[in-house]
Amino acid sequence: MVDVHFLNATLRLKYVTGSDEQNEPIFITKSYRNISPSHNEGDLxxxxxxxxxxxxxxxxxxxxxxxxxxx
Structure with missing residues (x-):
C-alpha cells in the first residue's frame, strides 16, 4: 500500500500579454502558493x-x- 502525504500546492494563472514579431502570443504567469488541500478544483x-x-x-x-x- 502506498501512502500519499500532501506537501504543498500552487495555483498558476497564465495571461496573454501581447504577441511577438511572428504573431505568436507572449505569456506571463502569476503564481499563488500555499494553497490548502481542502479547496476543491471548482473553488480554485x-x-x-x-x-x-x-x-x-x-x-x-x-x-x-x-x-x-x-x-
Missing part, C-alpha cells in the same frame, strides 16, 4: 476567474500544481 477556478477579472490581460490557463510525498 472560481477564485482564479475573480483574480483574473482584476487584470487587464486575458487569462489563458489555470493550473493547480500539487506536490505529494509517496512512501
Amino acid at each position: 477556478v472560481a477564485v482564479a476567474h475573480v483574480i483574473a477579472s482584476l487584470s487587464s490581460q486575458t487569462l489563458a490557463s489555470i493550473v493547480k500544481q500539487e506536490t505529494n510525498e509517496l512512501s
